[in-house]
Amino acid sequence: MQDLAVAVMQGLALAERELLLFAGIFFIIGALDELAIDISWAWLWLRGPARTRSVDRASAEKAALKGHAAVFIPAWSEAQVIGTTIAHLLKAWPQAELRLFVGVYANDPATLEAALEKASGDPRLRLVVLDNAGPTSKADCLNRLYAAMQAEQARHAITFRQVLLHDAEDMVDPAVLALIDRALETADFVQIPVQPLPQRASRWIGSHYCEEFAEAHAKAMVVRDAFGAALPAAGVGCAFTGSVLARLAKASEAGPFDQDSLTEDYELGLRVRDLGGTGRFLRLRGDDGELVATRAYFPAALPDAVRQKARWVHGIALQGWDRMGWGRGPLESWMRMRDRRGPMVALVLFLAYLLVAVAGLASVLRSAGYAPGWEPTTAMWWLLAINVAMFGWRALMRFAFTAREYGAFEGLRAVLRLPVANIIAIMAGRRAVFAYARTLRGGPPLWEKTHHPLHPAMEAKPR
Numbered sequence: 001m002q003d004l005a006v007a008v009m010q011g012l013a014l015a016e017r018e019l020l021l022f023a024g025i026f027f028i029i030g031a032l033d034e035l036a037i038d039i040s041w042a043w044l045w046l047r048g049p050a051r052t053r054s055v056d057r058a059s060a061e062k063a064a065l066k067g068h069a070a071v072f073i074p075a076w077s078e079a080q081v082i083g084t085t086i087a088h089l090l091k092a093w094p095q096a097e098l099r100l101f102v103g104v105y106a107n108d109p110a111t112l113e114a115a116l117e118k119a120s121g122d123p124r125l126r127l128v129v130l131d132n133a134g135p136t137s138k139a140d141c142l143n144r145l146y147a148a149m150q151a152e153q154a155r156h157a158i159t160f161r162q163v164l165l166h167d168a169e170d171m172v173d174p175a176v177l178a179l180i181d182r183a184l185e186t187a188d189f190v191q192i193p194v195q196p197l198p199q200r201a202s203r204w205i206g207s208h209y210c211e212e213f214a215e216a217h218a219k220a221m222v223v224r225d226a227f228g229a230a231l232p233a234a235g236v237g238c239a240f241t242g243s244v245l246a247r248l249a250k251a252s253e254a255g256p257f258d259q260d261s262l263t264e265d266y267e268l269g270l271r272v273r274d275l276g277g278t279g280r281f282l283r284l285r286g287d288d289g290e291l292v293a294t295r296a297y298f299p300a301a302l303p304d305a306v307r308q309k310a311r312w313v314h315g316i317a318l319q320g321w322d323r324m325g326w327g328r329g330p331l332e333s334w335m336r337m338r339d340r341r342g343p344m345v346a347l348v349l350f351l352a353y354l355l356v357a358v359a360g361l362a363s364v365l366r367s368a369g370y371a372p373g374w375e376p377t378t379a380m381w382w383l384l385a386i387n388v389a390m391f392g393w394r395a396l397m398r399f400a401f402t403a404r405e406y407g408a409f410e411g412l413r414a415v416l417r418l419p420v421a422n423i424i425a426i427m428a429g430r431r432a433v434f435a436y437a438r439t440l441r442g443g444p445p446l447w448e449k450t451h452h453p454l455h456p457a458m459e460a461k462p463r
Helices: 002-047 057-062 082-092 109-119 138-156 176-183 208-226 242-249 264-274 302-323 329-339 342-367 378-406 408-416 418-440
Strands: 053-055 068-074 098-105 125-130 160-165 189-191 194-196 238-241 279-281 284-286 294-296
Touching: 002 208, 002 342, 002 378, 053 057, 057 176, 068 082, 068 138, 082 098, 082 109, 098 109, 098 138, 109 125, 125 138, 138 160, 138 264, 160 176, 160 242, 189 264, 194 208, 208 279, 208 378, 208 408, 208 418, 238 242, 238 264, 242 264, 264 279, 264 302, 302 329, 302 342, 302 418, 342 418, 378 408, 408 418
Parallel strands: 053 284, 068 098, 068 160, 098 125, 189 279, 194 294
Antiparallel strands: 160 238, 189 238
């Protein structure tokens, strides 16, 4: 029995050392990847391209469009928010050239009724009722909206110059439509920032998206755009020229949106580059200091956040590996590797928390005289020191970029929310891997709908 106890203690010490080495080394690799983006952004900021330009909101909101614009909103089980979204969008964008296409399902009368109730007879609204039972997939609904847009073009002998994608819970910015219209003169695809809103009722879950998008859409996407890498579309606040969508539609009878993908929006931006098109990340700030962005509340409950992020990891990291390849050149490969690091990040985070548990248990046992002590080597101490320094730098960056958009208090909360974000990442990574394994056995990819009970315009004064 004593021999067994000794073996267990030795195994515990071995596990502690190996976990420290594995997690420590991979944390440094990830930190160096982020540091490269930080340095690139700082260099671009000093030179000018990374600085956010200011625009005159009043002029942008009143500017006429250079052609017709279509907005696609797929909606399944969105009765709580779709009416507010429609009413706010039509008021924010009064241009006569706009057509709003909203896709609803025949077996979802609540969403249809909510959409009709808030439409206020606006002739620019087009409700497209899908005859097949929902939910199908977001891509399927988008393809039906694309077909409805084509029918509109043929019926009225017009051409839609731009097509914008939005979700049913989005609050659009009044300045965006004309700014994107202008940007599409030199690009085939434009993405504007997405700004999740803090939630008083969900400071830890729903608000943790704030810091993630603050860094991604103020730094990573800016670097990606400046260096000429392909830009992924966020699926909201993004616009494509009608001509590039027509070219994408030729590759499939269903339409430009790939119905086999869980993240068809992300892939769409990369496919534009594959066709030889150009993308642009449009980050601007109004003369009132507010970011020109799409705003929304993100999932406030843990299960909803895990489901949403699992779909992102499944579609981008796992499906994307098979479907999109690695691009051309080292820059493109690096950016796609960053996109697909979710499962690896989840694994390393899990092992890091396991290390904390093992180290804590070993410390207790050593204090009680049950486990032999061991002394980390000089290399291990350096490994720990570098990781601590890198963590401090990452926390500083998270605070800085979050505080820039939401204030210092939210910046501090962002640092405190790091463990919460890590746990969500671990749970989402596990769920995504199991879902992907199911598809490898022949099962179809499942589109897990995100619940949206609240719209920003319900609580805040609309922009």
